[in-house]
Amino acid sequence: MLVAAAAAVALLAPQAAGQTGLHEPIPAPQHDPFYSPPDPIPDVAAGTVLRSRPVTVRALAVTVPVRSWLMLYRSTDTHGEPEAVSGTVLVADTPWTGGPRPLVTYAVGSHGLGPQCAPSYQMRQGQDPELGLISLALSRGWAVVVTDYEGSGTPGPHTYAAGHTTGQAVLDAARAAQRLPQAGLDPAGPVGVWGYSEGGIGASWAGELAPPTRRSCGSPASPPAGPPPTSNRWSATSTAARSPGSPWQARSGWPPHTRACRSARS
16 A cells, blocks of 8 residues: 555656645445435436536655545446446646646455445545556556446445456446546547456456447557557557456466557447
8 A cells, every 4th residue: 555655646646746745534344425326317328427526635644645436326237227336537637738638547456345445435535455567557648447346335235246247347338437527538539448357357348348440459468559659549468368268367476467458449
């Protein structure tokens, strides 16, 4: 945890200087009405933002210099039923030139089964162990969206390592981030998918479920994908590798066990 926070601060240090101090107590998701899904779930497209509010992301006591929002968005569960999932959108607080700002939809590793383990809560508490990795993308000027997955943050059992619903939550988080007006992202801009540990399952399933019609994948030992080219709609990098005849299996040790996939519109 300390290493992740130090990495985040180091990457964004010039902007974060002096932004330290105690903050007001933050209610855990089970005590925060924001996380309660509307009943029934509105009949809207997957990736539609149901509600949002600005939040502050911290690395320990240091405020991370990004624009960020907590959001509840519409996704789809394993049975094809609509559901609400929570997540966080972070946009680098630096100007972007050269086309639409790239977006990375980041799939976290195992955080825990309780609602207080949700990344959207941990990042506001200054306790998220993967903020250092997320900051690598932010330091390039990219935007990042981090899903909480089904049942983590929002009520209900957390669908730990359930590939289809996890991958769908990762994809729909990207759609929601690009539809969030405050974020200022281009809905047709490039999207990268990056996952670690349990998130490797989500990122790999996102690659399977992504809509583009043409896809090419590197070998499990290939390096992580670079900035998504503007001609590509989806680009995925994860800690997962695929064995012949088996579903995607998560592996640790990024980047040696990395599978890079890129998809493009035909």
